[in-house]
Amino acid sequence: MRRLKKIYYFFLLLLVAEATAQTPRVISILAKPAADSLTVSVQLADIFSPKIVNTIRSGLPAVIRFDFRLLEEPDHELQQMTHSLRVLYDLWSDRYRLQFNQREQIAASFAEMEKLCTKIDTLRLMPRRRLVPQKMYRLRLQVAVIPISAKQDQQLRDWLEVAGDAEESTPGEDGAAGFRLNLNKLFSFLGGKKENPFGASEWAVSPPFRAQ
Amino acid sequence: MQLLITKKKFYWLLLPTLLVAQFLWAQEGQLIVEQVKILGLRKTNSQIVQRYLGFRAGDVLTPELIERNYQTLQATNFFKQVSFRSEPGSGRGKVIVIIEVEERRRPTFEFAGGYSELDGWYFSPLGVRYDNLFGSGHWLGLRLLWGDRVGGANLRFYQPNIFSSSANFQFDADILGRQLIHYFDQRQSIQKVNTAGMRFTLSGSRGIGKYLSGGLQFSETQPDSFATLVGKDSTFFTFPETIAKDLGRKKFRSAWLRVQADTRDNALFPTKGIWGALSFEAVGGEAKFNRTIFDGRVYQKLSVGVLAWRLKLAKTSEATPFYERFYLGGVNSLRSFDERRLTPVGYGTKLLLSNLEYRIPLEWDKQGKPRFIGVLFFDAGRINGLKEIIGDDTVKALGFGVRVKVPVLGLLRMDFAYPVKHSDDFHFYLTLGPLF
Numbered sequence: 001m002r003r004l005k006k007i008y009y010f011f012l013l014l015l016v017a018e019a020t021a022q023t024p025r026v027i028s029i030l031a032k033p034a035a036d037s038l039t040v041s042v043q044l045a046d047i048f049s050p051k052i053v054n055t056i057r058s059g060l061p062a063v064i065r066f067d068f069r070l071l072e073e074p075d076h077e078l079q080q081m082t083h084s085l086r087v088l089y090d091l092w093s094d095r096y097r098l099q100f101n102q103r104e105q106i107a108a109s110f111a112e113m114e115k116l117c118t119k120i121d122t123l124r125l126m127p128r129r130r131l132v133p134q135k136m137y138r139l140r141l142q143v144a145v146i147p148i149s150a151k152q153d154q155q156l157r158d159w160l161e162v163a164g165d166a167e168e169s170t171p172g173e174d175g176a177a178g179f180r181l182n183l184n185k186l187f188s189f190l191g192g193k194k195e196n197p198f199g200a201s202e203w204a205v206s207p208p209f210r211a212q
Numbered sequence: 213m214q215l216l217i218t219k220k221k222f223y224w225l226l227l228p229t230l231l232v233a234q235f236l237w238a239q240e241g242q243l244i245v246e247q248v249k250i251l252g253l254r255k256t257n258s259q260i261v262q263r264y265l266g267f268r269a270g271d272v273l274t275p276e277l278i279e280r281n282y283q284t285l286q287a288t289n290f291f292k293q294v295s296f297r298s299e300p301g302s303g304r305g306k307v308i309v310i311i312e313v314e315e316r317r318r319p320t321f322e323f324a325g326g327y328s329e330l331d332g333w334y335f336s337p338l339g340v341r342y343d344n345l346f347g348s349g350h351w352l353g354l355r356l357l358w359g360d361r362v363g364g365a366n367l368r369f370y371q372p373n374i375f376s377s378s379a380n381f382q383f384d385a386d387i388l389g390r391q392l393i394h395y396f397d398q399r400q401s402i403q404k405v406n407t408a409g410m411r412f413t414l415s416g417s418r419g420i421g422k423y424l425s426g427g428l429q430f431s432e433t434q435p436d437s438f439a440t441l442v443g444k445d446s447t448f449f450t451f452p453e454t455i456a457k458d459l460g461r462k463k464f465r466s467a468w469l470r471v472q473a474d475t476r477d478n479a480l481f482p483t484k485g486i487w488g489a490l491s492f493e494a495v496g497g498e499a500k501f502n503r504t505i506f507d508g509r510v511y512q513k514l515s516v517g518v519l520a521w522r523l524k525l526a527k528t529s530e531a532t533p534f535y536e537r538f539y540l541g542g543v544n545s546l547r548s549f550d551e552r553r554l555t556p557v558g559y560g561t562k563l564l565l566s567n568l569e570y571r572i573p574l575e576w577d578k579q580g581k582p583r584f585i586g587v588l589f590f591d592a593g594r595i596n597g598l599k600e601i602i603g604d605d606t607v608k609a610l611g612f613g614v615r616v617k618v619p620v621l622g623l624l625r626m627d628f629a630y631p632v633k634h635s636d637d638f639h640f641y642l643t644l645g646p647l648f
Binding site: 051052055060061091147181184 | 241243273275278279282283294295296297298299300301304305307308318320321322323324620
């Protein structure tokens, strides 16, 4: 009986740990066709885990990556779009710099910076003319916060890139050039397993909208 | 006088003050590594990870440096997961770098393919790598090889920094069946040569040692006693004396030394620098011969492109068996001729090959690396016995081509080559990887 209790508490602890592991949350996503483009407004919560806060406070950047998917009703994916917001704490001037879509904003405090990061207003996603007026669309979004460099969340893309590295030819061992395909990674990619060591939000979906 | 002494004292005091001020000023705006913490290691010694890191406590830290080190650790294949983060250190601008890793417990399976100058097209339908098995940072792999002129298996063990030194050790064991191309009376024929061998290599990674490598090799070779005429499906058993003398099983043992230098700015698309290697091999056993090979490459940016030149010089003894000699002609040798078409019967003992290319990047990828490259080239070469084949001592060829970077496969190379004389035919080649 005592052993059973121990096992019960162990699993309870596991559940609590899982529930408290902080990943970003998408509170709302609202897509709206504007005059010439499709815009989106996003509200986020819990974007900075303690690890990310420490990284930012140490003076190294963090990247908030917005991964959008445009769906045609009911569930046909049309396009993928990625936007990155880079947050950097300038230790020397005690200010936070936010770089998003080639624009820079300055925040005087952590709270102000967090507020700017959690509320994204009317972000232009794509030209409106690409949408067919009669059709219904939805927008999906996943948010990931990556410390220091977005490259840390691009393992598969990096791997595809370096797979092109050629072997150096050497005298005595006549030149060979070619490719290597890591089958473990290929299978995990095909199986839809995504390696994100820092956690990403659940996919959130906007209410349906028309281009008109 | 008193004033002068005071002034001197003042200057002596001012100097260290200025130095300290300059140091502090240099620190302003920079992040300095205070400590590196590595988490998640179960079997791997932290020194193994530190060996791959390009920074340590006291170094200036940038996101780009972290990016490079992240990629380096990923490339070791030791870890399933690598992530970098940081924490504020004990003072302003001081940073504690935290590296979290998840060690790989299972072997990785690979599929590989490509083009080799020696073996033509090849595929490795299955390769198994069990790197860092005992946590000592070694590489261990076994792969099967299958191609249009090769078949066999290779086992490789590589241990960097043996006994905590700057020397690296590598062991290779191979069982290979290679098909050599001969031209008898203008007709192409294929002869299989089977080899089994072991190779022990020592190389350095620091100081003068990084330019040197050397080793020992033990092998046994047996060529088939017959050759097959290509396209005729018929075999013949009567070889010229230069080949017939080397038929039968032979055992070899050899020692080799190589001096190598590399100052290229980029290994995949160099725009500046040199790569050069000079190797000498002394072979004993059932045949005694020496072999010297020089392979040098120079890269220089010129106007909109890069001028790249490769010169290969090779010489071996007359006693060298035909399957250890040199050949000329083909996509990775002298273009505008069929594979080994310029090779004399019994292969050559002296070789000169020059490839000059002008590479013009036409399109770049997001990382700023060339994705589409146009090339103009000029090849020249000579090998002893060439005059009997084409009536001339030297062969030259001109051509142009394109290189396209393809995901996974790497660089796809297309070349159109025209011989300057000796033939009116142009050759088209489609292959993988850069020539040099």
